[in-house]
Amino acid sequence: MLRDYIDIGYSPKGTDLICEFHIEPSAGVNFEEAATHMAGESSIDSWTEIATLSPELAEKLKPHVFFADEKAQTVRVAYSEDLFELGSVPQVLSAVAGNILSMKIVDNLRLQDITFPKSMLSSFKGPNFGLPGIRKLVEVQDRPLIGTIVKPKVGLNSEKHAEVAYNSFAGGCDLVKDDENLTDQKFNGFEKRAELTLKLAEKAESETGEKKMYLCNVTAPTCKEMIRRMNVLKDLGASYAMIDIVPVGWTAIQTLREEAEDAGLALHAHRCMHSAYTRNPRHGISMLVVAKLCRLVGLDQLHIGTVVGKMHGEKHEVLNLRDQCVLNKVPADESQHVLAQDWGGLKPMFPVASGGLAPTMIPDLYSIFGKDVIMQFGGGIHAHPMGTAAGATACRQALEASLEGISLQNYAKDHKELEVALGKWLKK
Ligand SMILES: O=C(O)[C@H](O)COP(=O)(O)O
Numbered sequence: 001m002l003r004d005y006i007d008i009g010y011s012p013k014g015t016d017l018i019c020e021f022h023i024e025p026s027a028g029v030n031f032e033e034a035a036t037h038m039a040g041e042s043s044i045d046s047w048t049e050i051a052t053l054s055p056e057l058a059e060k061l062k063p064h065v066f067f068a069d070e071k072a073q074t075v076r077v078a079y080s081e082d083l084f085e086l087g088s089v090p091q092v093l094s095a096v097a098g099n100i101l102s103m104k105i106v107d108n109l110r111l112q113d114i115t116f117p118k119s120m121l122s123s124f125k126g127p128n129f130g131l132p133g134i135r136k137l138v139e140v141q142d143r144p145l146i147g148t149i150v151k152p153k154v155g156l157n158s159e160k161h162a163e164v165a166y167n168s169f170a171g172g173c174d175l176v177k178d179d180e181n182l183t184d185q186k187f188n189g190f191e192k193r194a195e196l197t198l199k200l201a202e203k204a205e206s207e208t209g210e211k212k213m214y215l216c217n218v219t220a221p222t223c224k225e226m227i228r229r230m231n232v233l234k235d236l237g238a239s240y241a242m243i244d245i246v247p248v249g250w251t252a253i254q255t256l257r258e259e260a261e262d263a264g265l266a267l268h269a270h271r272c273m274h275s276a277y278t279r280n281p282r283h284g285i286s287m288l289v290v291a292k293l294c295r296l297v298g299l300d301q302l303h304i305g306t307v308v309g310k311m312h313g314e315k316h317e318v319l320n321l322r323d324q325c326v327l328n329k330v331p332a333d334e335s336q337h338v339l340a341q342d343w344g345g346l347k348p349m350f351p352v353a354s355g356g357l358a359p360t361m362i363p364d365l366y367s368i369f370g371k372d373v374i375m376q377f378g379g380g381i382h383a384h385p386m387g388t389a390a391g392a393t394a395c396r397q398a399l400e401a402s403l404e405g406i407s408l409q410n411y412a413k414d415h416k417e418l419e420v421a422l423g424k425w426l427k428k
């Protein structure tokens with residue numbers, strides 16, 4: 001039998017890393033046994049008594065299952081910080097979200113949240129720009145930012161891509177990003193797209209008097225190539241790079257965080273593929289953990305869901321993610337499986353709401369998120385009956401109305417683009 005890691009009532013040290021798990025033992029396995037195996041396998045032990053684990057070593061490094069609620073199928077484990085390599089997300093995940101997710105002894109196991117101790121927090125840089133730095137970059141302090149995604153997702157050549165971006169900027173978008181699956185395809189190569197689009201972003205800036213940011217996707221087969229692409233952006237005078245964080249992986253993200261600082265680029269994190277492990281509420285890793293790791297490593301803005309759009313994500317879940325992005329001290333919330341986290345001054349990330357949004361949803365988005373959110377509209381801009389620029393203008397008009405507390409219907413009376421958007425998207 002494994003050593004006994006059940007240690008109810010242990011009060012975690014300030015230097016412990018704490019995890020909360022949802023755990024469902026498989027048939028015939030009792031709750032404490034499953035918790036013990038999970039705690040052992042995520043730290044120092046194996047499936048059976050190992051002679052090479054001395055009592056002294058076990059005493060020094062053993063995990064403590066200090067909370068176990070069988071009815072709630074919830075356990076909390078405190079791990080000595082000595083079990084972890086400082087500054088390494090891959091190593092933390094290999095420990096507390098590695099083998100244990102595959103063990104037969106559980107039917108389901110989900111890493112709900114991690115609280116990082118100050119000593120580990122300080123081994124990560126956190127966001128370089130963060131929410132305040134992005135606001136300074138875009139020179140917008142008092143409202144949500146409006147962004148779009150060039151559509152169709154892929155297929156346009158670089159000239160057409162740049163033209164759609166220009167029309168989005170000219171119509172009122174602050175940010176224009178590539179779609180997650182646009183990288184360096186034959187029909188729209190990375191270099192040419194970046195060069196043409198950044199040139200037209202500059203043109204839109206001079207015409208509108210507003211800062212216009214192009215978020216070019218640097219996702220690539222190797223870190224070396226992603227770094228090269230970031231340096232291409234830097235040389236072209238870009239302010240941002242976009243990364244598909246789940247497909248590229250945590251080592252790549254940590255590498256790019258280093259490079260981005262040298263290149264002076266803000267990092268936009270697209271979370272496509274996260275649902276492969278976050279969507280099942282009974283198994284995998286929560287999006288809360290993913291968001292915390294993104295802030296720890298230092299991405300500047302992160303997609304967190306919309307509540308009202310096409311992607312799944314209940315309001316309380318999305319707001320928990322928002323809090324994790326922006327608060328310095330996150331309070332514990334047992335009912336939501338949220339552990340307390342003091343971020344120790346690590347800069348906040350800019351939350352991004354994107355996916356299935358139309359201009360008509362802006363009043364709801366504003367009431368849900370307030371001003372500290374980037375609202376992104378793909379189809380909601382490029383499907384506007386009067387065209388892309390009008391779609392972007394309709395979004396700015398809907399935002400102006402929301403900020404002034406005027407109904408969209410009233411504001412539309414003397415704002416044509418919004419009036420047409422209401423005709424197309426307001427639920428009858
Ligand atoms: O990358 C994204 O955020 C989505 O592609 C948004 O596109 P949509 O607004 O058309 O859903």
Ligand SMILES: [Mg+2]
Pocket residue numbers: 149179180
């Ligand atoms: Mg997309």
